[in-house]
Amino acid sequence: MTRTHGASIAAVVLALLFAGGALTVASAEREEAPATPTSASADAGFARDMSVHHQQAVEMSFIVRDRTDDVEVRRLAYDIANTQANQRGMMLGWLDMWGLPKVESGTKPMAWMGMGMGGNGGTGPLEAALMPGMATKAEMDRLRKASGKEAEILYLQLMTDHHKGGVHMAQGCVEKCSVDIERNLAQGMIEGQQSEMGLMADLLKARGAKPRS
Known part of the structure; x- marks a missing residue:
């Protein structure tokens, strides 16, 4: 050779x-x-429900920016609107990537957490359909009509409740979601919103008020 x-x-x-x-x-x-999440998975349920939850936070933040001239509250509102709009876009993008619908007919909010439905303690049909911490239609109408210090206090109280509900949902995803990047986002939501709740408590105290619960 x-x-x-x-x-x-x-x-x-x-x-x-x-x-x-x-x-x-x-x-x-x-x-x-990892396998692509199914429509009934916690990954898909969290992405859908938190997208709706975030959308209301964005709406409330834009409302208060038009109802007060206070620099601190307007800055906070801008930060919340910007952060949650971006996170919402990510979650809706994942649903598209997974080939799953953004709205699942016949599935109650929070079913992925084993709750069967959302709810914030209300007894009417609207309130019963809400996820934890979400403002009712009546509360949103009050915010639209308020101005100045009244709008600031109401926004801070509503957003504190909203964040508490959001943290609860995000903790559910950290425990139940299977996609690493989604669990990481949920953990980031927990840390970010807990920090903002501390700031909102300080802003309420400076206005002679406190969180509702």
């Missing part, structure tokens, strides 16, 4: 070994890759 022929055989063997190793790694990666 010539040296050149021997080198060729060695090269082929090495190539086959490399290819086999690559196939093994690729197969392992496919086996470890």
Whole structure:
């Protein structure tokens, strides 16, 4: 056997070994890759419900920015609206990527957490359909009509309740969601909203008020 022929055989063997190793790694990666969430999963349920929850926070924040000139409250409202609008876009994008509907007919809010329905303590049909911490239509109407210090206090109280509900939902995702990036987002929501609740408590105290609960 010539040296050149021997080198060729060695090269082929090495190539086959490399290819086999690559196939093994690729197969392992496919086996470890998480399955796409189903429509009934906690991942999909959290993405849908928190998108709705976030949308109300964005709406409340835009309302108060038009009802007060206070720099601190307007800055907080802008931060909340910007953060939650971006997070909402991420969650809706995941639903698109997973090929799942953004609204699941026949599924009650919070079913993915085993709650069967949302609710914030209200007894009417509207209130019974709300998720934890969400403001009622009457509360949203009050915020639209208020101005100045009254609007600031009401917004801070409503948003504190809203954040408490949001933290509860995010904790559910941290425990139940299977997609790492979504669990990480949920954990970030918990930390961010808890920090904002501390700030809102200080802002309420400076206005002679306190959280409702």
